[in-house]
Amino acid sequence: MFDTLSExxxxxxxxxxxxxxxxxxxxxKVTREIRLALLEADVNYNxxxxxxxxxxxxxxxxxxxxxxxxxxxxxxxxxxxxxxLMGGSAHKLSYASRPPTVxxxxxxxxxxxxxxxxxLALFVRKQGKNPxxxxxxxxxxxxxxxxKQIGRELGVPVYDEGTDAAPEEIAERGVKAAxxxxxxxxxxxxxxxxxxxxxxxxxxGRVRRACRPHSVLLVLDVVTGQTxxxxxxxxxxxADFDGMILTKLDGDARGGAALSVVSVTGRxxxxxxxxxxxxxxxxxxxxxxxxxILGMGDxxxxxxxx
Amino acid sequence: RRSRESVVGQLNAAVAEFRDADxxxxxxxxxxxxxxxxxxxxxxxxxxxxxxxxxxxxxxxxAGELRRLLVEHAARMLEGPVEIDxxxxxxxxxxxxxxxxxxxxxxxxxARHLPAEKVMFAAGDTFRAAAIEQLxxxxxxVGAPVVARERGxxxxxxxxxxxxxxxxxxxxxxxxxxxxxxxxxxxLMAExxxxxxxxGRQLPGAPHEVLLTVDATTGQNGLRQAxxxxxxxGVTGVVLTKLDGTAKGGIALAIAEEVGxxxxxxxxxxxxxxxxxxxxxxxxxxxxxxx
Ligand SMILES: Nc1nc2c(ncn2[C@@H]2O[C@H](COP(=O)(O)OP(=O)(O)OP(=O)(O)O)[C@@H](O)[C@H]2O)c(=O)[nH]1
Ligand SMILES: Nc1nc2c(ncn2[C@@H]2O[C@H](COP(=O)(O)OP(=O)(O)OP(=O)(O)O)[C@@H](O)[C@H]2O)c(=O)[nH]1
Ligand SMILES: [Mg+2]
Ligand SMILES: [Mg+2]
Numbered sequence: 001m002f003d004t005l006s007e008x009x010x011x012x013x014x015x016x017x018x019x020x021x022x023x024x025x026x027x028x029k030v031t032r033e034i035r036l037a038l039l040e041a042d043v044n045y046n047x048x049x050x051x052x053x054x055x056x057x058x059x060x061x062x063x064x065x066x067x068x069x070x071x072x073x074x075x076x077x078x079x080x081x082x083x084x085l086m087g088g089s090a091h092k093l094s095y096a097s098r099p100p101t102v103x104x105x106x107x108x109x110x111x112x113x114x115x116x117x118x119x120l121a122l123f124v125r126k127q128g129k130n131p132x133x134x135x136x137x138x139x140x141x142x143x144x145x146x147x148k149q150i151g152r153e154l155g156v157p158v159y160d161e162g163t164d165a166a167p168e169e170i171a172e173r174g175v176k177a178a179x180x181x182x183x184x185x186x187x188x189x190x191x192x193x194x195x196x197x198x199x200x201x202x203x204x205g206r207v208r209r210a211c212r213p214h215s216v217l218l219v220l221d222v223v224t225g226q227t228x229x230x231x232x233x234x235x236x237x238x239a240d241f242d243g244m245i246l247t248k249l250d251g252d253a254r255g256g257a258a259l260s261v262v263s264v265t266g267r268x269x270x271x272x273x274x275x276x277x278x279x280x281x282x283x284x285x286x287x288x289x290x291x292x293i294l295g296m297g298d299x300x301x302x303x304x305x306x
Numbered sequence: 307r308r309s310r311e312s313v314v315g316q317l318n319a320a321v322a323e324f325r326d327a328d329x330x331x332x333x334x335x336x337x338x339x340x341x342x343x344x345x346x347x348x349x350x351x352x353x354x355x356x357x358x359x360x361x362x363x364x365x366x367x368x369a370g371e372l373r374r375l376l377v378e379h380a381a382r383m384l385e386g387p388v389e390i391d392x393x394x395x396x397x398x399x400x401x402x403x404x405x406x407x408x409x410x411x412x413x414x415x416x417a418r419h420l421p422a423e424k425v426m427f428a429a430g431d432t433f434r435a436a437a438i439e440q441l442x443x444x445x446x447x448v449g450a451p452v453v454a455r456e457r458g459x460x461x462x463x464x465x466x467x468x469x470x471x472x473x474x475x476x477x478x479x480x481x482x483x484x485x486x487x488x489x490x491x492x493x494l495m496a497e498x499x500x501x502x503x504x505x506g507r508q509l510p511g512a513p514h515e516v517l518l519t520v521d522a523t524t525g526q527n528g529l530r531q532a533x534x535x536x537x538x539x540g541v542t543g544v545v546l547t548k549l550d551g552t553a554k555g556g557i558a559l560a561i562a563e564e565v566g567x568x569x570x571x572x573x574x575x576x577x578x579x580x581x582x583x584x585x586x587x588x589x590x591x592x593x594x595x596x597x
Binding site for chain 1: 342343435437490521525530548550553
């Protein structure tokens with residue numbers, strides 16, 4: 001079902017050979033294929049509209065290279081536009097000038113926050129930091145146990161107050177405990193929630209104000225479909241996140257959600273989580289995502305050959 | 307191939323047929339609703355094609371009537387057996403699905419949902435941190451005993467113990483939790499097959515139901531999940547979870563149509579009462595609510 005973009009474009013441009021400008025009819029055909037490929041990769045409907053509009057504009061007339069066939073030219077444009085949108089290179093972690101650096105994680109139920117909390121702790125420890133975890137999920141059964149087990153395995157301390165205190169209070173006291181203990185990197189895990197639950201979203205805002213994070217990261221499952229945009233906008237409103245952790249990249253989802261969310265929020269994806277092992281975590285490399293979304297690995301070599 | 311054709315193309319063709327009829331915007335809205343609900347391009351195209359055909363046959367052109375027809379066709383795609391057969395003693399239900407989709411939570415809620423007095427859980431997720439404790443908390447909440455071994459134990463061994471315990475104690479329904487796994491991980495999928503096999507050896511004919519949890523926010527990857535879990539684990543039905551969020555769960559329509567799995571239950575929250583039998587018609591109505 002998932003044909004690569006280049007296959008699609010080749011079919012759409014059958015018979016068009018050599019260099020030259022594309023006719024309006026050809027551009028129409030091509031943009032239709034791009035639109036379809038993006039939709040099948042779960043890029044949000046409205047984001048697709050906008051994106052395809054930009055590609056159409058650039059593909060019509062102007063920028064025609066002698067080295068590339070019209071089809072290749074379009075692929076090149078698509079690739080450039082994708083790279084522009086996703087941001088060129090990886091975003092490195094920054095630290096607060098006055099430690100501890102506090103990072104708060106937020107996201108929908110089950111997208112991988114607690115796992116990412118452990119992974120991030122390990123990641124920063126490898127960079128010479130001294131991490132500390134705070135357990136603010138008082139809702140999900142055994143969420144505190146989960147973080148504590150992860151902390152124990154990693155040898156990272158976990159602050160918790162069980163499930164009776166308010167999350168914002170736990171957050172505040174947790175950060176203080178970290179500071180008092182001389183830890184320089186605090187990761188605050190929060191409960192999963194749905195954005196239509198206003199009470200829970202407001203709670204997230206309170207947790208944010210209580211722990212004064214240096215960074216808020218939205219944790220997003222790469223399989224997320226069309227709703228990613230609405231979800232990200234709501235988390236932006238209530239928690240004002242400054243970046244994202246994209247999870248479960250070890251699967252075979254195309255990951256259009258990444259494109260959608262970056263496009264509407266302007267917030268970069270900072271980390272990639274790809275597995276259940278604590279070490280399977282790294283900076284996110286945007287250039288790899290374009291190829292994943294559109295199945296363009298082959299296309300790039302095509303362009304290089306030209 | 308239809309799946310290669312653009313929905314826009316499909317819809318434009320449909321609109322052309324109805325040019326002198328009511329409402330061209332209608333068709334744009336149809337497409338937007340279906341795509342924006344994660345129904346996906348191939349299933350959307352099929353639905354529109356069927357609608358078009360019937361509308362032509364019956365000479366229907368009004369948007370109101372077309373909407374009714376759309377709901378009907380979508381509901382037909384979604385219709386399937388929703389019952390969970392509890393006639394076996396014990397009836398064994400195996401929960402499977404990718405990570406974080408709601409397996410453990412659904413098990414907890416099923417104990418309350420099913421018309422059975424004696425329900426038992428098996429802590430077959432021996433992998434994830436505190437997965438056993440999570441199920442035990444649910445067991446306490448709904449009054450179901452939990453058969454468990456230590457973390458890291460063989461999941462199939464836990465299932466084995468649990469079936470034996472269920473037989474011994476006259477349990478009506480045994481629900482077996484499993485660790486979340488991506489459908490692409492061959493060794494983990496093989497482990498699931500083994501769990502299934504061991505259950506069948508202890509109790510011929512079991513597991514009687516294999517339920518796949520699919521998160522309503524899932525995009526087109528849900529189709530691949532459903533196909534792989536169906537092939538490897540013999541899934542008998544889908545539980546569509548987190549329908550209380552912003553997502554419409556249109557992927558369920560694609561799964562029902564393309565993979566042929568019935569949707570049996572919907573989950574609409576984290577509370578014990580938030581599990582309901584799937585209602586195809588109601589789901590279709592909700593999908594086209596804004597049309
Ligand atoms: N394969 C894979 N599984 C992951 C990844 N990240 C998390 N998981 C798994 O996804 C499931 C959910 O992860 P959690 O960390 O509990 O998610 P959460 O967001 O904290 O969940 P809630 O607190 O309930 O909202 C677990 O089974 C994790 O092991 C990943 O990158 N790859
Ligand atoms: N809002 C909402 N949350 C749900 C629903 N079903 C499950 N959850 C939440 O989703 C998260 C993951 O649920 P689990 O039951 O742990 O999922 P799982 O499939 O067992 O996860 P793993 O065992 O880690 O693969 C938890 O935060 C649950 O409370 C639902 O219908 N609505
Ligand atoms: Mg968590
Ligand atoms: Mg579970």
